[in-house]
Amino acid sequence: MAQQAALIYSLTPSRTFHKPYLLSSSPRFVRISAVQSDIKSLPQRNSLSHNVTQLKELTLPSYESEDTTTGIDVDAVTEAELKENGYRSTRRTKIVCTIGPATCEAGMLEAMAVAGMNVARINMCHGNHEWHRAVIKRVRRLNEEKGLAVAVMMDTEGSEIHMGDLGDGVVSEKAEEGEIWTFSVRACGSERPERTISVSYDGFAEDVRLGDELVVDGGMARFEVVEKIGPDVKCQCTDPGLLLPRANLTLWRNGSLVQERNAMLPTISSKDWRDIDFGIAEGVDFIAVSFVRSAEVIHQLKSYINSRYYNKDVAVIAKIESVDSLGNLEEIIKAADGAMVARGDLGAQIPLDKVPSVQNTVVQLCRQLNKPVIVASQLLESMIEYPTPTRAEVSDVSEAVRQQADALMLSGESAMGQYPQKALSVLRNVSLRIERWWREDNDHGTINLPHIATSSSDRISEEICNSAAMMANKLEADALFVYTKAGEMASLLSRCRPDCPIFAFTPSTSARRRLNLQWGLIPFCLNFSDDMESNLNRTFSLLKSRGIIETGDLIVVVSDMFQSIQVIKVP
Numbered sequence: 001m002a003q004q005a006a007l008i009y010s011l012t013p014s015r016t017f018h019k020p021y022l023l024s025s026s027p028r029f030v031r032i033s034a035v036q037s038d039i040k041s042l043p044q045r046n047s048l049s050h051n052v053t054q055l056k057e058l059t060l061p062s063y064e065s066e067d068t069t070t071g072i073d074v075d076a077v078t079e080a081e082l083k084e085n086g087y088r089s090t091r092r093t094k095i096v097c098t099i100g101p102a103t104c105e106a107g108m109l110e111a112m113a114v115a116g117m118n119v120a121r122i123n124m125c126h127g128n129h130e131w132h133r134a135v136i137k138r139v140r141r142l143n144e145e146k147g148l149a150v151a152v153m154m155d156t157e158g159s160e161i162h163m164g165d166l167g168d169g170v171v172s173e174k175a176e177e178g179e180i181w182t183f184s185v186r187a188c189g190s191e192r193p194e195r196t197i198s199v200s201y202d203g204f205a206e207d208v209r210l211g212d213e214l215v216v217d218g219g220m221a222r223f224e225v226v227e228k229i230g231p232d233v234k235c236q237c238t239d240p241g242l243l244l245p246r247a248n249l250t251l252w253r254n255g256s257l258v259q260e261r262n263a264m265l266p267t268i269s270s271k272d273w274r275d276i277d278f279g280i281a282e283g284v285d286f287i288a289v290s291f292v293r294s295a296e297v298i299h300q301l302k303s304y305i306n307s308r309y310y311n312k313d314v315a316v317i318a319k320i321e322s323v324d325s326l327g328n329l330e331e332i333i334k335a336a337d338g339a340m341v342a343r344g345d346l347g348a349q350i351p352l353d354k355v356p357s358v359q360n361t362v363v364q365l366c367r368q369l370n371k372p373v374i375v376a377s378q379l380l381e382s383m384i385e386y387p388t389p390t391r392a393e394v395s396d397v398s399e400a401v402r403q404q405a406d407a408l409m410l411s412g413e414s415a416m417g418q419y420p421q422k423a424l425s426v427l428r429n430v431s432l433r434i435e436r437w438w439r440e441d442n443d444h445g446t447i448n449l450p451h452i453a454t455s456s457s458d459r460i461s462e463e464i465c466n467s468a469a470m471m472a473n474k475l476e477a478d479a480l481f482v483y484t485k486a487g488e489m490a491s492l493l494s495r496c497r498p499d500c501p502i503f504a505f506t507p508s509t510s511a512r513r514r515l516n517l518q519w520g521l522i523p524f525c526l527n528f529s530d531d532m533e534s535n536l537n538r539t540f541s542l543l544k545s546r547g548i549i550e551t552g553d554l555i556v557v558v559s560d561m562f563q564s565i566q567v568i569k570v571p
């Protein structure tokens with residue numbers, strides 16, 4: 001889709017377009033204490049422009065891996081950002097970048113990580129296992145050598161109906177108004193007859209009816225079905241446009257999306273299952289499932305992972321892009337570990353003007369249910385071709401940041417665009433600017449967070465996190481610290497969207513990478529004990545020695561092990 005837009009643009013060159021420590025470890029009640037007198041006002045340690053200058057340095061020194069039994073793993077990118085700009089100015093909104101030909105080499109991957117990429121996404125619609133394996137290995141090496149925690153997300157192809165390849169070397173074909181094109185379920189091979197396009201779905205010729213509208217890539221070109229001859233469907237072009245290899249196809253009849261036998265196609269195809277086995281074997285952190293229609297498929301995949309790969313830590317993200325998902329949003333999001341508003345295909349399945357409200361609904365629902373949410377597709381589409389975004393694109397990005405989505409995603413902009421780093425820096429700068437504006441604007445109202453815990457212990461954790469976040473805001477704390485094994489308490493704090501950043505300490509490298517997708521979390525790898533006093537002393541001295549925190553910083557602390565809140569001024 002992105003590639004198509006790029007080519008269309010090139011056809012239209014005129015662009016119109018702190019020391020009390022633990023007071024109680026009793027899990028049944030919570031004592032809160034604040035031993036601190038002079039809450040300092042926060043220095044404005046820096047301005048936004050500083051971020052940019054600092055991030056021009058695109059390569060990192062190689063990293064001496066800390067002995068995590070004694071040390072603390074924090075990457076140079078986070079460290080530099082915290083030191084340079086102060087806690088308040090760290091970016092809260094995370095960034096997912098689709099990796100493609102423009103960004104797959106080791107140097108570019110490093111540059112993207114330095115510029116703020118939190119998650120690298122590989123799309124199984126494109127490339128082969130060899131290509132994807134090489135990318136995953138490069139990201140892993142980067143993490144090991146540079147001490148980074150870039151997570152990898154694998155996105156399934158799903159059973160969408162799409163066009164075939166156009167043949168060797170053919171990057172696009174232009175369909176003109178009035179022309180008759182043949183869409184056929186026969187494989188065309190290398191001798192593809194003129195104006196003939198193969199279709200991925202065998203039932204296509206049976207499902208279509210005369211007069212149906214065939215929409216390519218959500219409206220980049222349109223056809224009307226005029227004749228059916230066995231496997232061939234003759235269509236007349238009504239809206240001219242470019243046809244790109246593997247472009248998505250939807251059928252419309254009397255203004256509604258046609259779902260016939262194609263609705264029976266499995267959400268996870270046999271190819272997807274092979275890709276999923278491949279991804280898990282290669283150690284991906286997230287699997288994003290395309291075209292999810294109901295919670296069932298998510299339950300199925302999660303139980304498959306739990307039974308077959310019980311020792312693997314893989315999170316499942318439900319992509320909201322199918323019209324059928326819209327009636328089952330709550331169950332789908334509850335079943336999954338997170339969601340993606342996949343606006344590309346969503347916009348091909350529902351009227352475009354409905355996409356913004358669905359985005360808002362999914363983002364708010366995810367926040368309520370405590371699941372990370374990614375806003376994806378076409379955020380900076382014009383930057384595939386141009387070095388500057390349109391004002392409308394900047395407004396779209398700022399709206400997603402204002403909604404406090406966990407993450408923003410680049411697709412074609414980073415996969416095959418000409419300015420992947422520039423696009424990433426636009427996402428960074430807009431996020432920083434809007435986040436600051438949001439914090440400074442006291443009138444953001446209160447969002448009602450419903451109780452989500454089912455056990456009494458979870459309920460206590462939830463209340464502790466809600467209270468800790470509120471205290472941190474009222475006390476204007478410099479940071480929240482959370483000691484968490486699987487990450488749950490960190491998520492609960494992130495859900496409150498506090499004013500200060502959340503330092504999440506976890507002994508698990510995979511939990512650290514997974515937390516990298518969540519709003520406001522700065523994940524550190526640290527082996528900690530059940531002795532909170534010693535954990536805190538160690539953390540303070542390690543972070544102080546690296547210049548990340550200073551004596552006098554006000555910290556609100558919670559942990560998985562002890563249901564308490566501590567307010568501490570760094571000694």
Ligand SMILES: Nc1ncnc2c1ncn2[C@@H]1O[C@H](COP(=O)(O)OP(=O)(O)O)[C@@H](O)[C@H]1O
Pocket residue numbers: 001002003098099100101123125126127131344411412413415416
């Ligand atoms: N692994 C890859 N190999 C080649 N091209 C890719 C790859 N991943 C993405 N791309 C290119 O980047 C574009 C945008 O990526 P994405 O939005 O993930 O896919 P799609 O456009 O199929 O939904 C794709 O259309 C494709 O041209």
Ligand SMILES: C=C(OP(=O)(O)O)C(=O)O
Pocket residue numbers: 123125155290321341342343344345346376377411
């Ligand atoms: C993110 C999306 O999915 P894909 O890029 O895989 O089509 C989308 O459709 O917006």
Ligand SMILES: [K+]
Pocket residue numbers: 123124125155156157158290
């Ligand atoms: K996909």
Ligand SMILES: [Mg+2]
Pocket residue numbers: 290321342344345346
């Ligand atoms: Mg999609």
